[in-house]
Amino acid sequence: MAYNCVVLVKQVPDTANITGKAMKDDGTVNRAALPAIFNPEDLNALEMALEIKERHGGQVTVLTMGPTRAAEILREALYRGADHVILLTDRKFAGSDTLATSYALKCAVEQVGGYDLVFCGRQAIDGDTAQVGPQVAEKLGLPQITYAESIQSLQGNEIVVQRAFSLGKETVKCMLPCLLTVVDSANQPRPPSVRRMLACKLAATPLEYASLLEKWPEFETEEALDSYLTGRGLKIPVWTIADVDADEDKVGLSGSPTKVLKIESVVLETSESKEISANSEGISALIHELAQEYIL
Amino acid sequence: MNREIWVFIEQEAGDIAAVGLELLSKGRELAVRLDGQVCGLLFGHEIAELADEAIHYGADKVLLADHPELEVYRTLPYARVATELVQERQPYIFLLGATPIGRDLAPRIASATRSGLTADCTSLEIGDFKYRDNVYADLLYQIRPAFGGNIIATIVNPEMHPQMATVREGVMKLGQPDEARQGDIERIEPTFDGGDLVLQVLEREIRQPACDLKGASVIVAGGAGVGSEEDFQLIRELARELGGEVAASRAAVDAGFISHEHQVGQTGTTVRPRLYIACGISGAVQHRAGMDQSSKIIAINTDPDAPIFQIAHYKIVGDLNKVIPWMIRAHQESAK
Numbered sequence: 094m095a096y097n098c099v100v101l102v103k104q105v106p107d108t109a110n111i112t113g114k115a116m117k118d119d120g121t122v123n124r125a126a127l128p129a130i131f132n133p134e135d136l137n138a139l140e141m142a143l144e145i146k147e148r149h150g151g152q153v154t155v156l157t158m159g160p161t162r163a164a165e166i167l168r169e170a171l172y173r174g175a176d177h178v179i180l181l182t183d184r185k186f187a188g189s190d191t192l193a194t195s196y197a198l199k200c201a202v203e204q205v206g207g208y209d210l211v212f213c214g215r216q217a218i219d220g221d222t223a224q225v226g227p228q229v230a231e232k233l234g235l236p237q238i239t240y241a242e243s244i245q246s247l248q249g250n251e252i253v254v255q256r257a258f259s260l261g262k263e264t265v266k267c268m269l270p271c272l273l274t275v276v277d278s279a280n281q282p283r284p285p286s287v288r289r290m291l292a293c294k295l296a297a298t299p300l301e302y303a304s305l306l307e308k309w310p311e312f313e314t315e316e317a318l319d320s321y322l323t324g325r326g327l328k329i330p331v332w333t334i335a336d337v338d339a340d341e342d343k344v345g346l347s348g349s350p351t352k353v354l355k356i357e358s359v360v361l362e363t364s365e366s367k368e369i370s371a372n373s374e375g376i377s378a379l380i381h382e383l384a385q386e387y388i389l
Numbered sequence: 390m391n392r393e394i395w396v397f398i399e400q401e402a403g404d405i406a407a408v409g410l411e412l413l414s415k416g417r418e419l420a421v422r423l424d425g426q427v428c429g430l431l432f433g434h435e436i437a438e439l440a441d442e443a444i445h446y447g448a449d450k451v452l453l454a455d456h457p458e459l460e461v462y463r464t465l466p467y468a469r470v471a472t473e474l475v476q477e478r479q480p481y482i483f484l485l486g487a488t489p490i491g492r493d494l495a496p497r498i499a500s501a502t503r504s505g506l507t508a509d510c511t512s513l514e515i516g517d518f519k520y521r522d523n524v525y526a527d528l529l530y531q532i533r534p535a536f537g538g539n540i541i542a543t544i545v546n547p548e549m550h551p552q553m554a555t556v557r558e559g560v561m562k563l564g565q566p567d568e569a570r571q572g573d574i575e576r577i578e579p580t581f582d583g584g585d586l587v588l589q590v591l592e593r594e595i596r597q598p599a600c601d602l603k604g605a606s607v608i609v610a611g612g613a614g615v616g617s618e619e620d621f622q623l624i625r626e627l628a629r630e631l632g633g634e635v636a637a638s639r640a641a642v643d644a645g646f647i648s649h650e651h652q653v654g655q656t657g658t659t660v661r662p663r664l665y666i667a668c669g670i671s672g673a674v675q676h677r678a679g680m681d682q683s684s685k686i687i688a689i690n691t692d693p694d695a696p697i698f699q700i701a702h703y704k705i706v707g708d709l710n711k712v713i714p715w716m717i718r719a720h721q722e723s724a725k
Contacts, residue, residue: 108536220535222508224496231500236588237464239493258489261595268587350505350549354518357541371707373715379703380719388664388685
């Protein structure tokens with residue numbers, strides 16, 4: 094039996110590798126200077142879906158909600174083996190919190206339709222909330238298996254999954270369709286395939302046509318480019334709020350119950366500090382002082 | 390106005406998770422500020438005796454759902470009971486621990502009740518919020534690190550209540566239980582339909598933690614500067630001498646010096662010991678986010694410009710291979 098999988102992915106700033114270049118003079122991070130990457134655990138989610146496709150057959154559809162440039166990770170998904178990719182983008186989505194985001198994604202997943210399994214990474218490294226997966230599951234009316242580490246069996250409409258979390262493991266059996274959020278220990282995501290890179294490197298969304306025409310003067314008009322890409326299955330569809338039939342009041346700022354009151358950059362704080370001589374007398378005096386103050 | 394503060398009291402096999410008790414302590418403090426009540430949600434099977442413990446730690450009332458289908462945590466049955474209670478009683482605030490269970494359950498309830506939810510808070514306060522000509526008084530300020538710990542965001546939910554938050558384990562101070570405290574226990578009789586029971590737990594294995602970083606009053610932590618797995622032995626020796634726990638930065642864990650359970654920081658454990666000794670740790674933001682609430686911090690590093698020194702109370706610029714043996718000897722002598 095073949096299984097159709099939808100994988101929800103996100104392009105995120107690379108918060109895990111903050112180099113000097115992304116630091117401002119005041120010791121805070123310049124977020125705009127961080128490279129944008131495929132959220133790491135979303136790659137684990139994609140890998141799990143691709144392994145199901147290889148073993149059982151079916152289609153893997155990768156969906157992201159984000160700005161125009163998020164098409165970059167959709168191309169990466171194609172290079173790794175996704176069958177279909179979709180960019181969900183609309184100005185009206187701007188400012189969405191996790192609840193509004195999960196509503197928009199739910200509308201898009203329903204538009205894809207015909208799915209047996211929905212996959213997400215456990216959490217995205219920019220917010221680390223781990224909320225969107227369960228919220229999409231709730232809105233789709235699906236059971237959820239968070240912290241999924243491995244699929245032990247998939248037969249008929251029943252899946253057995255091992256979950257892994259900080260202090261333990263759990264094996265659960267669930268009816269399909271269901272939603273899984275995948276942890277980084279699940280697998281080693283495959284690298285992009287060279288063959289697929291060559292085949293799909295021209296894949297683009299219509300939002301990118303204008304800039305592509307500058308690079309490829311051989312296409313005189315957007316129409317010419319569009320018909321070329323469409324003919325080869327390389328046109329990445331863009332879905333807007335109208336395409337997924339979402340209610341405007343439930344997305345963006347108006348659909349977001351949480352508001353940001355303030356953001357403070359973390360600055361290295363200096364506290365009262367004492368320099369201790371790095372010799373046996375200095376250390377001895379320190380240990381004595383700590384004992385006197387009942388710290389040791 | 391309804392000013393009920395709900396706390397999800399997570400329990401595993403009849404033991405209340407520490408974060409549940411920490412949240413009752415915090416809930417008590419918020420209740421005083423808001424002139425409200427703390428209500429604990431206790432779900433499970435044959436766990437009624439835990440309700441008294443919750444009351445001793447600060448609950449005014451416990452909603453107790455005791456049912457065989459709730460014996461082992463599963464998302465859908467727990468979410469059904471909690472969601473129906475929220476819809477029926479509309480609490481003002483609803484707090485859960487940011488544990489694997491809390492992080493699985495909270496978004497499900499928030500989505501079903503269209504409430505705002507903030508993940509992984511490290512601080513909670515009460516304050517006002519002005520938005521589009523409206524002033525919302527006495528909202529819950531949900532404060533959390535984001536962006537890999539590089540920013541601290543304060544989030545509010547002005548309109549869609551309850552104001553929901555998951556709170557990181559170990560960051561709220563645990564109060565002393567008061568055995569004389571009295572409270573109400575209300576039994577809930579849940580009903581489930583087939584859809585709630587589509588998932589079965591076949592096996593569940595919860596390990597005891599290899600170390601208790603959250604409960605430790607002294608922590609000795611090693612970073613990349615320790616150099617090797619063998620040299621990490623020195624960190625263990627100092628911890629043993631001082632009666633503390635061994636911890637590590639992410640760099641040391643990634644280098645394979647020690648297991649992830651010992652990791653302190655954004656992607657590890659948050660600690661607030663009486664004394665934190667950082668050995669060969671440069672002090673990346675991600676690490677500091679997990680230990681900067683320590684009462685006293687000693688930093689040992691050969692690099693005088695290491696960022697860890699900027700939050701250290703005692704700076705030791707030097708080689709840890711010399712400094713640590715001096716510390717061990719000085720402590721042995723002072724103990725005599």
